[in-house]
Amino acid sequence: MKSLRKFLLCLLLALFFIQLGNHFWPDATLVLGRRIDYLSPTVHLFDLVIIALFSINFPLLWSRSWFKSTSLIFFAVWVVMLVFSQFPQVIFFSGLRWLLMLLLLTVIIVTHPNLRWLQQIAAVCVICAVLLALTQFLGQHSVGGWMYWLGERSYTVASSQIAHLIVSNRLLVRPYATFSHPNVLGGVLVTLLPLFLFFTSKTRSEFLLIQAARVFTVFGIILSFSRAAWFVGTLIIVFSILQLYKTKKSLIFILLVIFGLFIYEELSLGQLVRLTEFGSKSVAERQLLAQNALRLITKQPLTGYGFGHFIPLLPMMSVPPFLLQPVHSVYLLAAVEVGLLATAALVLLLFRLLWRLRQLRNHALFWSISAILLLGLVDHYFWSTPQPLGLATLLIGLGLAETKPSALQ
Incomplete structure (x- = not known):
């Protein structure tokens, strides 16, 4: 039982x-x-x-x-x-x-x-979901095929009632993965992010899995182009670093990294300003x-x-x-x-x-x-x-x- x-x-x-x-x-x-x-x-x-x-x-x-x-x-x-x-x-x-x-x-x-093995199951699921979202974003349409039976929504960049964004004057569609909206994708990833940030690995396989989940989760949050997910995700990352390392140097470092990414993004894509307006x-x-x-x-x-x-x-x-x-x-x-x-x-x-x-x-x-x-x-x-x-x-x-x-x- x-x-x-x-x-x-x-x-x-x-x-x-x-x-x-x-x-x-x-x-x-x-x-x-x-x-x-x-x-x-x-x-x-x-x-x-x-x-x-x-x-x-x-x-x-x-x-x-x-x-x-x-x-x-x-x-x-x-x-x-x-x-x-x-x-x-x-x-x-x-x-x-x-x-x-x-x-x-x-x-x-x-x-x-046991929270520990649920965290590992969540890690595998997140990696798969973000890979699907990345495939959708690069192709600018749903993957289709058997993914439809997992709940993937069928769409192209020309579909109506789809979440779009504009990058360098080009109309793009935001990825859905197998969720009802990109904001839901971003919200779910943000909610699961702390499960990976505060996971203590006991074996090498656990370490590799959770490290991959951390990277994929942050990447998926960015890829969702959800303003709320970006804000809450950043907040969680900053406070998790403070709690894990308990030093002001860590806060200064992470703020510098965020500022650097912001400058890079504005110089390359210029999308953040549009998303926050x-x-x-x-x-x-x-x-x-x-x-x-x-x-x-x-x-x-x-x-x-x-x-x-x-x-x-x-x-x-x-x-x-x-x-x-x-x-x-x-x-x-x-x-x-x-x-x-x-x-x-x-x-x-x-x-x-x-x-x-x-x-x-x-x-x-x-x-x-x-x-x-x-x-x-x-x-x-x-x-x-x-x-x-x-x-x-x-x-x-x-x-x-x-x-x-x-x-x-």
Whole structure:
């Protein structure tokens, strides 16, 4: 049983790098007659692994009183949402996703998997993902073939609704790897970066694998052209050097390296300035979504509207043309869906978890979870997209398993 549990956990982590799944399109996914992929109930391959993990660990979970009480609270909240919701189908399908995340979180807490071998599995996955992203960027199109079955999006530089950038007056497409957007690729890599930076190798093979993962992760973050990933990644690297070497000389050195890379980049490509200057359209869209989120929050601040309700409510809050996508902030999106009270409680619990991890000097999980919280300020994918949501749940579960609060014994 132990070997099966280990195999399933390794498989689960690997599958978080794959979008393979079956989408369903009930009426609940239609907003103004348009299919909204964020509302589409999807059975991913990693969902089946989560169910398998829960099934083999159910007797262990059922023996924990906190599991029973947590499950009861979740189902009670879910039922209340279904009864009072404007869009009960949306609540039901979105609630299934959160139920899976609850099952995953509880399984990780009670099984307390070995972080060390999960770090090594993550290293292999990151190297493969970055190699795929590099191939896409050099070819300026998706690789195709069997990669399609791993969740690679089919596109070329001429495709619409694709993330582009301009380098030396040339239009280029940003690489997706097997994720839904280059920003998600960058965010996932930044989140996993601390697992490699704070890994202590015991064998030569481990050393080579983790060194390769460090290089590929940093390269992949750069290649994603995600401003948020660049900023948070740089922050993590600087603080990791300070924590590892505890000397001001290291900080001076890394700042000089960053400054040197900035000068080189500006002289050669000149892309950073363009990337750090939001286009007026992008700024206007983000502001509009944030304003709509704040309007919704002020009308129902304490309880929220229910799982998945932000996009269906947008037509009631704005005028055409409608921008049917989540607001670019995990915190605003959470406040709309579950209310300010639940959002504040979740944030406080995560900060308490960070405090405990810092006390235990678990720098890897401390900075991985910190990256999730920082990236959540400017994007929504750790709440709205199954792949990064599952990865975030796994990391938070590992953090809770490491700290082992007395209530979870």
